[in-house]
Amino acid sequence: MRMLQEILTQWAASGDVLPVFYAGLLGGIWPRLVGDRLAPLSRPGELADGVLVIQVKNRYWQKQLETLEADIVRRIADFIPPGVVKRVVLRVSPDRFPASGPPVRRRPAAPAGAVDPAWIDRCAAAIDNPRLREAFTRALAASLRE
Numbered sequence: 001m002r003m004l005q006e007i008l009t010q011w012a013a014s015g016d017v018l019p020v021f022y023a024g025l026l027g028g029i030w031p032r033l034v035g036d037r038l039a040p041l042s043r044p045g046e047l048a049d050g051v052l053v054i055q056v057k058n059r060y061w062q063k064q065l066e067t068l069e070a071d072i073v074r075r076i077a078d079f080i081p082p083g084v085v086k087r088v089v090l091r092v093s094p095d096r097f098p099a100s101g102p103p104v105r106r107r108p109a110a111p112a113g114a115v116d117p118a119w120i121d122r123c124a125a126a127i128d129n130p131r132l133r134e135a136f137t138r139a140l141a142a143s144l145r146e
Helices: 002-014 017-034 059-066 069-077 117-124 130-145
Strands: 042-048 051-056 087-092
Touching: 017 042, 017 069, 051 059, 059 069, 059 087, 069 087, 117 130
Parallel strands: 051 087
Antiparallel strands: 042 051
C-alpha cells in the first residue's frame, strides 16, 4: 500500500495528472462535442503538450473530422480551460472500434402473386404466444390477399 501511495504522490507531482484527467473528461462528453453521429466513429485519446489525439475508425471519417478540427478545439474550450487543448491530431485506428453488432435479420420477402401459407408460417414462427401467432397469421394472409 505504501508503494502505491508513493507512486500516486510522484504522479501528482509530475504534472501529468491534469492531462489524464482532462482526457478522461473529454471521453465522457465526447458525444456532446462532436455529435451523436460522429461520436461512435471517433474518440479522444492521449492529451500531451496541448495536443489531443483523436482516434477515428477509418480514413473517410478522418477526412470528415479534418474539416471540424478548429470547431472541435473551440467546443472543448467550452468544457475545460482554454489552452489545455490547442490542437487536435486525427489518427486512423480501426482496431480501437469494435465490429458492428450481429447481422440484421431481414424479413423474408413476400411471395409474388398468390398467398403462400408456408411463407406465412415462417414469418409467424418467431411469435411464441399461440393466440398472437394465429392473429398475426390471419392478418398477414388477409393483407396479402388485398
